[in-house]
Amino acid sequence: MYIFFFFFFFFKGGSEGLGFSLAKRIIKEKPKTITLMSRNVEKLKDAKKLILSEMKKEKPNLNIKINIIRCDLSVKASIKEAFDNVLINNSLDKEEDEENYNIAYRTRSRMQKMERNDIDICDINDIDVLICNAAYVSTEENNKLQMYDLIYTINTNIYGNIDIISKAIIHMKRKKTGLILFINTEGALYPIYGYSFYLMSKSSMWIYTHILDQELKYYNIHIANAFLPSIETPGFIQENLKKPEVTRKIEKLTNTINSDYAADKIINKLKQGRKFITLRFNGYMLSILHSGYRNPESYFDYLIYVSFSNLFIFISSLYKLYIEYIIKKKFHSILYN
Known part of the structure; x- marks a missing residue:
């Protein structure tokens, strides 16, 4: 079980949608600091x-410090600058908010020391919990996607x-404690037509984080994955404008859920x-x-796995047959009309 009191939370992709809902939900845990990171200032x-x-x-x-940091995950230099800002509490709006010039001066001074590797370890923030939510989603059939989509997907979703x-992890290892939550998708477990680049990146990150957990859990650093259905977010609305009809029909097999509801369930399960x-059945x-x-x-989980795996294999085979029917129907209409 994880206790979040007085933890430093660091969110990637926390300016809207699920990331923002998670940040709101974390307030109830009374952390010391919440840092939000996104491209859009x-x-x-x-x-x-x-x-x-x-x-x-x-x-x-409530006395919770809220930092905001600009970062483009597809650009290496932007990631380095953003992470340095996270470590020294250099929030984007700090100099606008702080009337005391000396505070802004000390922030710049610490940044210069960090560049020279001359900063005292006590001046650096602890990163207790990292939540990775940011992702680039391309929703088109593979033949309609461009090389830009592939490069940007890899740079943002994998490399970033x-x-x-x-x-x-470097900082978590130093104090031998930490928690990383990677926001994944059900599609990484059950690939869906029309998401070739996106689900390729999510599946690879699932394997990467699973291996990381094996390597780090004995340092008391734990990695969790949240495999989520479609969430009601501004990004999801934009995705729907370009989705192939087949993809939309397949996604109707599951319900879209509210981002605040999803955030609450994720944090509760993480605490367990x-x-x-x-989420859901x-x-x-x-x-x-x-x-x-x-x-x-x-x-109990082990007992359920052994008892019900055959039943769920049968149920999933019905899903597969229906999905194959949807895809076949589309191409049948193209070939014979």
Whole structure:
């Protein structure tokens, strides 16, 4: 079980959607610091204002520091600069908010020391919890995708995530504690038509984080994955504008869920020590179908895996048949009309 009190939370992709909902939910755990990171400066500022208003509603005397950091995960230099800013609490709006010139001066001084590797370890933030939510999604059939989509997907979803995670692990290892949550998708467990680049990146990150957990858990650093269905977010609405009709029909097999609801369930399961997080029946079924090479998280889970795996294999075969029917129907209409 993980206790979040006085933890430093670091969110990638926290300016809107699920990342923002997770940040709001974390307020209830009374962390010391929440840092949001995103490409869009205006959205970051808006997110901070909304979180501060949520804090007043939750408890007027809550003393949680909210940092906002600009970063483009597809650019190596941007990642390095952003991570350095995270370590020294150099929030994007700090100099705008702080009336005391000396505070801004000390921030710049610490940045210069960091560049010279001359900073005292006591001046650096602890990163207790890292939540990786940012991702680039391309929703088209493979023949309609461009090389740009592939390069940007790899740079953002794979390279950017690995770079940030690797940097965070260095600091977590130093104090022998840490938790990393990677926001994944059910599609990484059950590939869906129309998501070739996106699900390739998510599947590879699932393997990467699973191996990382094996390597790091004895340092008391734990890696969790949340495999989620479609979430109601601004990004999801944009995706729907370009999705192939086949993809939309397949996605109707599961319900889209509210981002605040998803955030609450994820944090509750994370607090229970879960590392393979799913939501609702479809997610639970997928967790059992993919239990073969995972250690069960409890004896009860192990009993369920053994007892119901055959039943869920049968149910999933019905899903597969129906999905194949949807795809076949599309190409049948193209070939014979």
